[in-house]
Amino acid sequence: MEYTFHWARMFSGEPAQWMWDGFVTTLQISFIALICSMLLGIIICVMRMTPFKPLQWLSLAYTEFFRNTPLLVQIFFWYNASHFVIPASINEWMNDLYYWFPGPFSMFGHEFVGEWMLLNVEFITGTIALTVYTSAFIAEEIRAGIFSIPKNQLEASRAVGLSFLQGYRFVILPQALRIVIPPLISQALNLIKNSSLCMVIGVGEMMFQATQIESYHAIPFEAFSVALLIYMTISLFVSFCITMYNKHFMIQVRY
Amino acid sequence: MHWNIVIDNFDYFLWGQTKFDLVFPFIHDVSGLLAAIILAVVGIFGAFWIGLAAGLMRLSKKWYIKLPAVVYIEMIRGMPLLLLIFWFFFLAPVLLGRSLPAFATTMVCFMIFTGAYVGEIVRAGVLALPGGQMEAARGSGLSQSQAMRLVILPQALRNMIPSFVNQFVSLTKDTSLAAILGVNELTRTGVQVDNREMVASFEVWITIALLYFLICYVLTSISRRMEAQLSRYQARDR
Numbered sequence: 110m111e112y113t114f115h116w117a118r119m120f121s122g123e124p125a126q127w128m129w130d131g132f133v134t135t136l137q138i139s140f141i142a143l144i145c146s147m148l149l150g151i152i153i154c155v156m157r158m159t160p161f162k163p164l165q166w167l168s169l170a171y172t173e174f175f176r177n178t179p180l181l182v183q184i185f186f187w188y189n190a191s192h193f194v195i196p197a198s199i200n201e202w203m204n205d206l207y208y209w210f211p212g213p214f215s216m217f218g219h220e221f222v223g224e225w226m227l228l229n230v231e232f233i234t235g236t237i238a239l240t241v242y243t244s245a246f247i248a249e250e251i252r253a254g255i256f257s258i259p260k261n262q263l264e265a266s267r268a269v270g271l272s273f274l275q276g277y278r279f280v281i282l283p284q285a286l287r288i289v290i291p292p293l294i295s296q297a298l299n300l301i302k303n304s305s306l307c308m309v310i311g312v313g314e315m316m317f318q319a320t321q322i323e324s325y326h327a328i329p330f331e332a333f334s335v336a337l338l339i340y341m342t343i344s345l346f347v348s349f350c351i352t353m354y355n356k357h358f359m360i361q362v363r364y
Numbered sequence: 365m366h367w368n369i370v371i372d373n374f375d376y377f378l379w380g381q382t383k384f385d386l387v388f389p390f391i392h393d394v395s396g397l398l399a400a401i402i403l404a405v406v407g408i409f410g411a412f413w414i415g416l417a418a419g420l421m422r423l424s425k426k427w428y429i430k431l432p433a434v435v436y437i438e439m440i441r442g443m444p445l446l447l448l449i450f451w452f453f454f455l456a457p458v459l460l461g462r463s464l465p466a467f468a469t470t471m472v473c474f475m476i477f478t479g480a481y482v483g484e485i486v487r488a489g490v491l492a493l494p495g496g497q498m499e500a501a502r503g504s505g506l507s508q509s510q511a512m513r514l515v516i517l518p519q520a521l522r523n524m525i526p527s528f529v530n531q532f533v534s535l536t537k538d539t540s541l542a543a544i545l546g547v548n549e550l551t552r553t554g555v556q557v558d559n560r561e562m563v564a565s566f567e568v569w570i571t572i573a574l575l576y577f578l579i580c581y582v583l584t585s586i587s588r589r590m591e592a593q594l595s596r597y598q599a600r601d602r
Contacts, residue, residue, distance in 0.1 A: 112457075112458045173584075174573075177576070177577045177580035177581045177584060178537070178573040178576050178577050178580070179537040179540035179551065180540075181544075182540055182569060185555065185558075185569055186569040189565040189569060190566035190569050190570075302443070302444035302445075309544055316447060316450070323454070329450075329454035330451075330454050330455060330458065333447060333454060334451070337447055337451060340447060341439065348442075
């Protein structure tokens, strides 16, 4: 089969513009979902560590269920069936969002043709799905980090006269956070990669734009290769950061 | 609620229109949960061999053996599976000269994708063994490859089983991505039934999620139990 490559067409005009829009949307959805899933993950993790049993069970059920179902199914669930879970008023608000934030956006004298941030129902449901999925993983990472600190350190800190919260604040958490941060960074990386699944409901992120370019300009191979390069650059940069972090900040936990 | 729609279509979720006959692969129009399981099992089988090769190549000291494995593993780990699937779907006709069916494309992609992760598991498993094992094996007269094959790998592979099971679980979840390319597996049957009935989204998607959850949770529990059992027999440094 004959296939001629048209690399130049990827870097000018419409395809370049779309690819840039997709890149920006990917970063936006990943960033928002990362912040939200951090907060939710911490809440879930704290719930797991309280002595109150029903809260523990709830947290356990949450992490187990959302870690063991595919993200794609969750995205479909939030997009198609969210009106059973989310109250009707919020649902209506979400569906009207597009009419609230439509305008174009110019910065540094450069006119961005597309809207700088499409706050529509797809974006919101995609963010919810990514948040819920990632927060289950983040909760487990944080819990594993805290549990990897030997329990006798907490007992020792209690014995020296620190209160329970002070023991966590001054002894456990400073060590646990050092352990938790590398897995959290790789979770963030997973989140950026997982955000590509949001294309199925029509969030205009990088994979969506690549398929769009493929169908409008018939340059599939070039479009996906450029998307691949961008994802690779992001992930190599992040893993470089993890390596640097491990080199400089990792300390040996004492047993 | 319309649970009767789910009950009516439950067999469609499980095996769809799968037909058995005497023509070669003997099983045609694989769909539903059965297709997801076949994709995952065949995928992990292929990924094991690719990953074993990649992991051992990455452990090599010669740069021309190590480099391809490093490039392969880091590249695959840096890209989303969806991108790999689309990329391969459009690359395959260029390479092969004819189009590849979606089912075969996704299966190859699952092998390539999971192979990189299995490669990292293999590398970690071999490195986790105490260095004295290798030295003792070499000291008793085995060659490098013999020591690897007879001493290191049997121990390392056994310790890796829980990680393999975890990888299998995440591959089972990832088979849902085949739906985007149009392979008629569990997620796709869910989309079909949901779009046809239009009133039972919640019931359909909860059912699909629970079917995946059932498989993945059972496997996760098994791997946790095995992890606890296997850690007792692991060779240690101290």
